[in-house]
Amino acid sequence: MAQQTPLHATHVAAGARMVDFAGWDMPVNYGSQIEEHKAVRTDAGMFDVSHMLGLDLQGSGAKAFLRGLIANDVAKLQEAGKALYSCMLNPEGGVIDDLIVYFLSDTEYRIVVNAGTADKDVAWMQERLAASGLEATLTVRRDLAMIAVQGPNARAKTWAALPGTEAASAGLKPFQAAIVGEYFIARTGYTGEDGFELTLPAGEAATTWAALTAAGVAPCGLGARDTLRLEAGMALYGNDMDETVSPLDAGLAWTVDFKDETRDFVGKAALQAQGTRQQTLGLILEDKGVLRSHQPVHTAQGVGETTSGTFSPTLQKSIALARLPLGVAAGDQVEVEIRGKRLKARVVKAPFARHGKALV
Amino acid sequence: MSNIPAELRYTTSHEWVRVEADGTLTVGVTDHAQQALGDVVFLELPEAGRVVEAGESVAVIESVKAASDIYAPVAGEVIANNEEAVNAPEGVNEDAYGAWLFKIKPADANAVNGLLDAAGYEAAI
DSSP, X not given: OOBOOTTXXXXXXXXXXXXXXXXXXXXXXXXXXXXXXXXXXXXXXXXXXXXXXXXXXXXXXXXXXXHHHBSSOGGGOOSTTBEEEEXXXXXXSOEEEEEEEEEEETTEEEEEEOTTTHHHHXXXXXXXXXXXXXXXXXXXXXXXXXXXXXXXXXXXXXXXXXXXXXXXXXXXXXXXXXXXXXXXXXXXXXXXXXXXXXXXXXXXXXXXXXXXXXXXXXXXXXXXXXXXXXXXXXXXXXXXXXXXXXXXXXXXXXXXXXXXXXXXXXXXXXXXXXXXXXXXXXXXXXXXXXXXXXXXXXXXXXEEEEEEEEEETTTTEEEEEEEEETTOOTTOEEEEEETTEEEEEXXXXXXXXXXXXXXX | OOOOOTTSEEOTTSEEEEEOTTSOEEEEEOHHHHHHHOSEEXXXXXXXXXXXXXXXXXXXXXXXXXXXXXXXXXXXXXXXXXXXXXXOTTHHHHOTTTSOOEEEEESSTTGGGGSBOHHHHHHHO
């Protein structure tokens, strides 16, 4: 039996098409997925992301523990509420999960991890924590719901829907969060648009969702979430990277922080030994068709593979992220093999679209 | 929920079939199928002259979400495909029974009687 978020009944009542996603019964679309996508690019849409897991890490050893656990460096977080995107690696340099860490203080962090990896993440963190001897406690927060409100009008509509939130959240910079009563409001997202990710008590999810709907925020499913993140050039765990892929090869080198030479983190030695072996770039299909994951990409430098592909509602063309041999560059012509046929594609630097505009 | 016209025949793989006056068959995908697929953005249809077996994968329909095969409902020869649908694939969402995909001249004129009727299809979905 698939797990249900606190908003499950709300989605079913709204006529959403429900699908299994990482063991959760989730809305993939309510009506047209393309219309939901457009709502986020041009106005405001919202996603139930309560299947993702919030974790609280508290204790005098919290900062030292995270500095050794993840590939990005939490030491660069100075301002309360500041967020950091990072990969959590295994000793071989493969990605166990990608996550967001919010800095509340040197002894208190909120971490958000993916749904499909949540159990293994918690087990891995607990195991590492026990082995570290550091003083910190990891608390699983399944009592929370999460709603991502995204789009150029997302913040204004959130303030209209949730009185009392504007004063505390209007000054937030991108990738920064504030605690407002029982709400945790972060100016983050996974769409390439402005907006908030709201974390709130599960019992308040349905009334909050209804208030946002009344304020003109369009309910959007995981289908639109995927086309939006892919246009924004954002990686999806399980597609674009997994435990066998290094963040350096997955286009996530910018999230791996080697600056402090005295800092060790799980996977560091492996990454330094391996170096960069492949690269992740964008593709735009020039022939007709739709790119999907795991299609071979033929380049002058050898064969690569698409890791995520879809139809881009903004570009009205098919796009993909692909892991390609070193030496391939933006502007190159390549061929993608789809059902035995080779179709022409152009290599580009992702993102494809953000802030309502095509970028390629 | 979905629209299942009584005058058409159906397959369990969600194609609809209309028997024309000259005995040829017009094939498309059902309203139920287009709802499940979501926004259709690409169609790859068989060329006229292709000889197909019943149940053979002959076309591909791609929505934003996924690619799905379309199967020949009966054996025969493809005699036309709908270029208008190829150029405007969203027509499948707007009118699943108007946006036909291809026409078949059946090898056996009686084969269509082996397909589901509307009640049979409704029971199958």
